[in-house]
Amino acid sequence: MRNQGGRREGAGRPKGSNQYGEPTxxxxxxxxxxxxxxxxxxEREHELPLYACGVSAGFPSPADDYAEGALDLNAHLVRQPAATFFARARGDSMIGAGIHDGDLLVVDRSLTAEDGKVVVVSINGELTVKRMRREKGVTWLVPENPDYPSIQFQEQDEAHLWGVVTNVIHSL
Known part of the structure; x- marks a missing residue:
């Protein structure tokens, strides 16, 4: 009868022979x-250094030469991971709120859409990002660019709130 299974001398990969050069x-x-x-x-993701000193946006100041620690962008941008998604902004209707064409929006579905919040809404099948305004029982989606009209919700509109925008990421 043959011996099957179990540990066999010399079988398997040598320890540390993987691409990382260490045991697994x-x-x-x-x-x-x-x-x-x-x-x-x-992708070898990693945390990035976060420097403790602020960077002056006015007159230059001497920089402290030490890092405060590591920065995990998810920890700073995502409050509720299971309820958060990212969307790309299109157009310039929210330029006054600092949202530019192509910006990455961090959207949290767990937050309550309140008056004054920037929200992502599907209205009659089209997604839009606008500032929510409520006045005398009427809800409006208000752009942050005077070239665009506000959108008043009508009774026949099919509207679904996708979430509240919590952060905007854009390139310079």
Whole structure:
């Protein structure tokens, strides 16, 4: 009878022979997170340094030469990961709110849409980002550019709130 299974001398890859040059260990992951973890490893994501001193937007000041710590942008931009998504802004109707064409919007579905908040709404099948205004029982979506009209919700409108914009990321 042959001996099957179990540990065999010289079998398997030598320890540390992988692309990272170090031993590995098995880890159990939820199937929904496997691709995310693999992407993290492939792209070698890491935290970025955060310097403790502020950067003067007025007159220059001497910089302190030390880092406060590491910065994880997810920790600063995403409050509720399960309820957060990203969307790309199109157009210039929200330029007065600092939202430019092509900006990345961080949108939180768990937040309550209140008067004055910037929201992403689907109205009659079209997505838009506007500032919500409520006045005397009437809800408006107000652009931050005088070249565009405000949108008043009508009874026949099919409107769905997608979420509240919490942050905007744009290139200079």
């Amino acid at each position: 260990r098995p880890v159990r992951l939820p199937i929904s997170q496997v691709e995310r973890v693999l992407r993290f490893v492939r």
